[in-house]
Amino acid sequence: MTSRTLQQIIGGALTSDGAGVKLRRSIGATPGLRLDPFLMLDEFGTDNPDDYIAGFPPHPHRGFETVTYMIDGHMRHEDHLGNVGELKSGGVQWMTAGRGVIHSEMPQQDRGRMRGFQLWINLPAREKMKPAAYQDIPAERIPVASLAGGGQVKVIAGRAVVEGRPIAGPINGAAGSMATDPLYLDVQLSAGAAFAHPVTVGHNAFIYVYEGELQVGAGTAARTLPGFSSGVLSDGDAVEVRAGSEGARFVLIAGKPLREPVVQYGPFVMNTHEEIEQAIDDYRSGRLAA
Template identity: 60%
Template sequence: MSSRHLQQIIPATSVSDGAGVKIKRSLGLNAQLRFDPFLMLDCFGSEQADDYIKGFPPHPHRGFETVTYMLDGHMLHEDHLGNKGHLKSGGVQWMTAGRGIIHSEMPQQEQGLMRGFQLWLNLPAAEKMKPAAYIDISPEQIPQFEPMPGVSVKVIAGSFNHETASVTGPINGLSTEPLFYDIRLTAGSEITVPLPPGHHAVLYPFTGTVLVRKADGLQQLNEHHAGLLSQGESVTLAASADVSLILLAGKPIAEPVVQYGPFVMNSSAEIEQAIRDYQHGKLTAGGPATQIKLSSPA
């Protein structure tokens, strides 16, 4: 198997979003820092309530999917479809904005640690105007296994195929064929993770430093840095000290991307239409909501 290596490292930059929530943004910091099909990757984490307490009041989206993975804490999702979901430690919310959704994400705690990720995953042109959809994924629905001593993997999306086991997460069947893994390695451990050839792949350590093995040695990816991987059939990860990271992979869409705030389309004309639709209360019109179907963990 040809091995992938780090081809670009993007340090996360501290910014604020929503009503002043402090986050670290790597992918999506500007238009040049996307990695098709991934538009944006935010990591939030603080024990100071002032950094998150005002949350994300109602706001619109069109043209892509959002994935929120809560490592620690409690937030409430509400949207115009009537969905109401409590996102708690270890849980995931997968939302397809499609032609339009208006939602909020508000903290349900007044103190303590709140930590997690939000990923923006693009949709192809043929799917940008499909009906919105939303689903809660509880921690119990996310399979976790130890493919080898010192290595633990949670499979949120796609399948993790290893010589010791093949495990399927709750999200599958999407056109971008996303993989979303939460990987923990203890000091001295190492694992080779198979990846689909042609998929773009990203590493993001949120605790500690991960080492990426290549033919002539090891590359270091520090905490809160996004590492874009080269092409290949696998990546080998190692740890000199305990490390926690997410690994994302997805099939590139290879279409134009035009973004204006919470709208992501293929042309400026489509963005202008999205703005008009939102201003005139038509963003969310056009067909009933659909259901995202969960896979049965394997």
């Protein structure tokens, strides 16, 4: 087994998006901080409704996928085609923007905690102009495995192996045609607990810690990954971590790199500047998602 090591730490930068929703952005905070095929990771988490109440009014996307994981709270998705989705605590929406979608994500609460993540995953050039699609996955469809030493693993995407038990998530690239073959786990560990998991050699991977801190790597190669930070991992066939004295909660995300040019202009992610100009023109003329 070749244990991956912590190669880079990207702190979550405080920012806002939508109509003023406060969040932390790590992967994708600048173009140089992407990790192919992952374009961006945002964490939102607050008990103050002023930080989220304005939500994300109608806005366009083209050329990639968004994965919204709602740990706590309730948001409603609506798009220009009349689709409506309710994203509640523990649920996931996997949206393939493809050639284009204009949608909104608005809070359905005016008090209490709202916490979760939005991950942007690039699409290969051959799939950037396919029709938009959605998978709304309620919490009860997401497998949860308890760990012997305390804690648990939620399998959102990919095929997990938890203490020798194979578990397939509701989004399973190995069983379908997903070019990036994603792995997405939400892991909770008790104080001092260890966790190891296989990761496909050649796939890019990172960990984001949102509670506590982690030691990442094996033996003398282990390094501390603090809270509210993404840790980019070296190549290898496994990840080994150990929680700090207060336990830890983190997401482990991995995927097959596309190794294609990335040209981004806000909510449009294509392969060339000409394609970006076409996306802007299509949006302005009403053809983006026609």
